[in-house]
Amino acid sequence: MSELDLFETERLVLSGWRMEQLDDLVRLHGNPNISRYLTSSGAPWTREQAAAALAGWIDLFAARQLGKLRLTRKDDGTFIGRAGFGIYAPTGDPEIGFALFEDFHGKGYASEAAAGLRDWFFRSGKGEHFIGLADTRNAPSLAVLRKIGMEPTYVEYEPGGLAAQFHILRRPAND
Template structure:
């Protein structure tokens, strides 16, 4: 991918990945706190897993014009995490997802980028709805999904995790 800014918020930039960003992604997902609710094992990603994800995201971006992207602060370009949409293979729906480095928790970054991404998704007419889910014990992420106006659908297994599943439709009122 080329180094491109895809979305800006007052405090954040969402950018495409470069090969040189692999260390940032490995660093993010080497932290147990950042990975514990992302898989059934809750284990940090290996370098190979992170590289595979970046390759997959590059292909998604080529196919759909959207994917999981690098999240940076505007003020200093510091890497804070990743956010965006991926095609969730199990349902064939776009899925909103994000991971913020623990050092940056509590700053409202997840809510800011999730709300901006919801608007981006519908403004660009990528689809008429998307889903998001979070582990049943991940109260902070569940709160983010509710804050941006997503609607609870059900609780069930997602990626091997017991999760609350939410949806947002283009006709739903969005909160900014």
């Protein structure tokens, strides 16, 4: 593992980003099939939007070992998407999120990354709870949140204008 690698799961390496990896993020969030569930407009990210997000994730990783992380497959190093924790601005809560290239949908990678993040979050003492949210139309992402034990709480428009189902996961009492 490199100095940017946070942890590994059975099939994945979750690591911090470097600015020279911006093209990977532009490919991911510049894809309209991926961006459609990220904002109310569903518009693909511009290079400038991706660069701003990436800079924020790098800063958050450096400061708190949070931020959206690169997902690569262990067996061949293929970049498959991103997953990690942001900070939900309206409340300051850690917020889990993930986005994968379409070729990697339906293979259990999102669930594996989310479960690994859940376990790492509580094991490393990052907080007593975290939230997750997904577009109400995004059944696969909603299923991942529930699969890792998150409880649906309410539906609300998030700051980007997306109708989102919110979830919460609290530290288990026996931890």
